[in-house]
Amino acid sequence: MHIPDGILPAPIVLTGYAGTGLVTWYSLRRINRQENPQAGVPKASLLTAAFFVASWIHIPVPPTSVHLILNGLLGTLLGYFAFPAILIGLLFQAILFQHGGLSTLGVNALMMGLPAIAAHYIFQLRYRFKITQVNGLAILGFFSGAMGLGLAVLIFFSLLITNLPAGLDVRTEQAAITGLALAHLPVVILEGFFTALLVSFIYRVKPELLPQR
């Protein structure tokens, strides 16, 4: 689910880069405020590599299969490191597999990265509601994962359809965006369940991997 080169008009491409620059700057600022920002670099890098590889897992949805995006889980585990991690992951996707593109890297990073940061804040609600049990964390994990992908799907189709060079009429556009987003609802729910299962797995096996406040 990446926007390839050549589809979006240049102003959107440039706005994507400007927005990505801004969010990256803000994320790095938040990271640099941490006690030892460099300590998080190997963790974020290896988890970026792990997420990159984990996205090769295909979930059977007969008659086909879908692969996971996991941007919600990335936000849940990495917090503000998630945005640079997604930017790097997308750069590798574009360079190694030609998924997405170099000119659309900024737009794709915003599309995946902003929902990841939103997912981080959803998971942080565990402190506000004092959630410490695995079931509660799994529920938050579900919403983080589903929201991460759900928002990305919505941004993806809105950008794609509203920026086709030969424009559709407004009604067709709205119908197409709603239809395509709804068609992805089962995948969004699937990603939510998968994230919930992963959060409970990590809580049982390596609880220190879940971010602290």
Added chain:
Amino acid sequence: MKLGIDDYAQLESPIHQWLPKYKLIGLTALILAFSFVQKLALLPLMAVTTAMFYQTARLPFKFWRQRLQIPGTFLAVLLLLLPFMAGETVLAEIGPLNIYREGLLAVVQISVRFVCILTLGLVLFGTAPFFESIRAMRSLGLPPILADMTLLTYRYIFEIGDYFQSMRTAMKLRGFESHRLNWQTLKHLAALAGSLIVRSYEKSEQVYKAMLLRGYGQNMTVIYQPKPTRRDSVLLSLTLGLAAGILLAEVF
């Protein structure tokens, strides 16, 4: 596991010998200029320029063809739909469907832009070892945290990819088959992804300790910056001139 974007980085060509920093500036400017192009008259110029760069880089045709396959599928679907969905001027009718002129022209425009930008990306990253390209980005002001993350991610993607392959093989050997979607399948696949994440996290702790022992974080980074030759500068000026020319032709 090998993904091979820089498999041909050791070839000899003017593009291979171009200073990576200048190559990054020049080709990125050209890619951005290409993404501006809306005028159909400029498309042949884009195609010829791209072909010249690829030819000069002496990268094999097979490499280009292989790299185009996967993204080409997504684009093919979009391009098949567009002439039927977008536009007002009907060119032809196939049963209940109309083929629109605007949609068809959009197909040509998107395809040429897509192929040209993708090809220039291959020239950019296929003609230097990947570490050199990251070093060039670092010398152009990429923040140290991003540069370190990019290098470490690249260093470990292949290793973690190998973990993943062996874990998946082990699951298959134990009789796991993921043909049906049910709770059990989902749980097993989540455990596979979770194990991968936990193993990577544990590895990252070892890596961090090893990095600390080698002086990581002591602000001793020295970026080696080779001096540009006359040829590097001429190539950069030509490429930037071309990018500016395309932009001007698009605007006026």
